[in-house]
Amino acid sequence: MSVAARRDEALAAIFASAKVIPVLTIERVADAVPLARALVAGGVRVLEVTLRTPVAVDAATAIIAEVPDAVVGIGTILNPDDLARTETLGARFGISPGATPDLLEAAAASHLPFAPGIATASELMTVLAHGFQLAKFFPAEQSGGIKALRALAGPFPQVRFCPTGGIGEANAPAWLAEPNVVAVGGSWLCPAPDIRAGNWAGITAMCQRTMKMLQSR
Numbered sequence: 001m002s003v004a005a006r007r008d009e010a011l012a013a014i015f016a017s018a019k020v021i022p023v024l025t026i027e028r029v030a031d032a033v034p035l036a037r038a039l040v041a042g043g044v045r046v047l048e049v050t051l052r053t054p055v056a057v058d059a060a061t062a063i064i065a066e067v068p069d070a071v072v073g074i075g076t077i078l079n080p081d082d083l084a085r086t087e088t089l090g091a092r093f094g095i096s097p098g099a100t101p102d103l104l105e106a107a108a109a110s111h112l113p114f115a116p117g118i119a120t121a122s123e124l125m126t127v128l129a130h131g132f133q134l135a136k137f138f139p140a141e142q143s144g145g146i147k148a149l150r151a152l153a154g155p156f157p158q159v160r161f162c163p164t165g166g167i168g169e170a171n172a173p174a175w176l177a178e179p180n181v182v183a184v185g186g187s188w189l190c191p192a193p194d195i196r197a198g199n200w201a202g203i204t205a206m207c208q209r210t211m212k213m214l215q216s217r
């Protein structure tokens, strides 16, 4: 198996084990570990810590060190420097909302399981040319939703997706029922007001409800 295929398979295994990946925006580093523990307690182990706040790297580092049951990836990777930071801090995977040539070249030279982001056929073709066959479909609902994803499955039957953007408890099952969807991502399991208020029990309860609902299907 090629390096590219191994990388995709490793990512597909992580995503398939998760089904649902919370997209975390952590504003205070002190929230990182209790938030991760709350998610894991609710059965949600694969976490995407986005590089959207100044404390994101410290937050991810703390979760990796203190919540061994969490599988931590880094999201909002925008350039090769972000990718290098992701590797250095020991994250298990990386996700980007997009796919610039610079970033794809750096990711193709790395062993880190990585999902570039696409919303169009041309972007997907660029991603494929760099050896990636598992992509984030972003922003999923806003880019045409399930109909758009089905249309992409025609010319690109080999590609698997993790859609994110506009996905929540109500529409997650429909996305997950698509044969080319390995997992869905979204911020709905970790609302900013709950994080700010330290409502860890509420986050755990929401995760438990979502996971139960998905298991019953």
Ligand code: 3PG
Pocket: 023, 075, 097, 138, 164, 165, 166, 167, 185, 186, 187, 188
């Ligand atoms: C992402 O980066 O995946 C999105 O910000 C998640 O979108 P959502 O907030 O609509 O779930």
